[in-house]
Amino acid sequence: MILRPATPRHRTLGLWTLLGTGAMLLLAACAKSAPPPAPRPLDVEVQKVRVGDLSLSVPTLGTAEAVHTVTLIPQISGVLQRVLVHSGQMVHRGQLLFVIDPAPEQATLAEDEAKLQGAQADLAYEEGQVRAYRPLLPKGYVTTQTYDQTVSQAEQAAASVAEDRAAIDSARLQLGYTQIRAPITGRLGLLTTKSGNLVSANSSTLATLTQLQPIHIQFSLPQRYLPDLLRAEKSGKERIRLYGNDGQTLLGRAPVTAVDNSADSSSGTISARATWPNTHLQLWPGDYVQLRFQYATLKQVALVPRNALQEGVRGPFVYVLRKDRAVMTAVHYLGTQGNWVAVSGLSAGAPVIYDIPAHLHPGSLVRVLAQAPKALPRARGDASTPTAGEVP
Numbered sequence: 001m002i003l004r005p006a007t008p009r010h011r012t013l014g015l016w017t018l019l020g021t022g023a024m025l026l027l028a029a030c031a032k033s034a035p036p037p038a039p040r041p042l043d044v045e046v047q048k049v050r051v052g053d054l055s056l057s058v059p060t061l062g063t064a065e066a067v068h069t070v071t072l073i074p075q076i077s078g079v080l081q082r083v084l085v086h087s088g089q090m091v092h093r094g095q096l097l098f099v100i101d102p103a104p105e106q107a108t109l110a111e112d113e114a115k116l117q118g119a120q121a122d123l124a125y126e127e128g129q130v131r132a133y134r135p136l137l138p139k140g141y142v143t144t145q146t147y148d149q150t151v152s153q154a155e156q157a158a159a160s161v162a163e164d165r166a167a168i169d170s171a172r173l174q175l176g177y178t179q180i181r182a183p184i185t186g187r188l189g190l191l192t193t194k195s196g197n198l199v200s201a202n203s204s205t206l207a208t209l210t211q212l213q214p215i216h217i218q219f220s221l222p223q224r225y226l227p228d229l230l231r232a233e234k235s236g237k238e239r240i241r242l243y244g245n246d247g248q249t250l251l252g253r254a255p256v257t258a259v260d261n262s263a264d265s266s267s268g269t270i271s272a273r274a275t276w277p278n279t280h281l282q283l284w285p286g287d288y289v290q291l292r293f294q295y296a297t298l299k300q301v302a303l304v305p306r307n308a309l310q311e312g313v314r315g316p317f318v319y320v321l322r323k324d325r326a327v328m329t330a331v332h333y334l335g336t337q338g339n340w341v342a343v344s345g346l347s348a349g350a351p352v353i354y355d356i357p358a359h360l361h362p363g364s365l366v367r368v369l370a371q372a373p374k375a376l377p378r379a380r381g382d383a384s385t386p387t388a389g390e391v392p
Contacts, residue, residue: 129153
């Protein structure tokens with residue numbers, strides 16, 4: 001074996017190899033000694049725990065129904081002489097609406113009054129005969145048969161007078177039927193009969209009259225709310241809140257006035273009724289209306305935003321801010337209303353994180369936003385404590 005001396009080219013390659021290896025070893029040593037970068041805090045929003053009352057309610061859909069609906073049908077036949085109202089008019093109880101030609105009934109009444117005068121004259125004559133014969137009977141100037149016959153004729157005349165008076169009362173009643181008045185206060189429907197038409201007793205429909213104030217709201221709830229409905233009916237308090245089509249605009253409040261006497265076995269629901277004044281005619285019979293039934297009120301409980309409550313393996317919890325750290329705190333769920341949740345296990349004023357970031361975990365370093373990107377929805381009523389029963 002022959003050894004050859006290293007050339008200058010070989011010496012240069014060996015030197016660069018040694019330098020590269022040394023640099024890699026130096027970088028590795030520096031990497032081992034450099035500290036890890038500090039974790040970046042997560043931006044969070046915080047809401048302090050409030051203490052107050054929170055009502056619990058259940059939403060459902062109801063139907064507006066008229067308290068009274070009357071179909072106006074004439075009780076006598078005749079020509080419709082006058083129509084004093086128009087379609088859709090609001091009328092008051094006792095107001096004159098229609099007039100049927102009264103001439104035939106007036107003629108009948110005049111005839112019956114004339115008959116009464118004749119019957120009264122006959123009665124006066126027969127009674128005079130009885131008074132004349134009475135003192136003659138003991139003296140034998142008048143037989144008993146004659147006297148009894150006179151008394152009988154007087155009684156028949158009295159019966160004729162009573163019959164004619166009854167006929168007059170009937171004629172006056174029939175004459176009164178020629179004027180059709182509103183039996184209730186309400187709104188007329190569309191009229192289809194015009195003046196001059198012939199109407200028939202108990203068959204022709206002149207109009208329908210519907211009472212709009214107050215108005216009934218018919219609704220159904222799961223049968224587990226039956227005890228709550230019965231308590232609401234008994235108390236008379238306004239436990240029903242009516243909302244507009246958007247589900248947010250509060251129309252008004254109403255009490256539960258009736259609960260059905262049986263449940264619907266097919267749906268497992270119980271029907272109930274509320275009565276609302278409908279002062280501004282905001283609801284019409286047949287309208288659908290969104291409502292909430294307030295069935296309970298939690299007194300002086302801890303309130304947190306709804307999106308602060310989380311569900312874990314061991315139950316519900318919230319993240320509480322402590323020294324820039326998110327600390328998981330177990331709570332007991334009590335109820336929800338709108339954007340607020342009632343819980344136990346928290347003290348008033350504790351800072352609770354809501355709108356939980358995706359990467360938040362127990363012990364995470366957090367930073368409270370100086371100004372929340374969006375305002376926390378709050379219940380109507382007092383500015384500091386949600387008011388029972390209100391929906392944000």
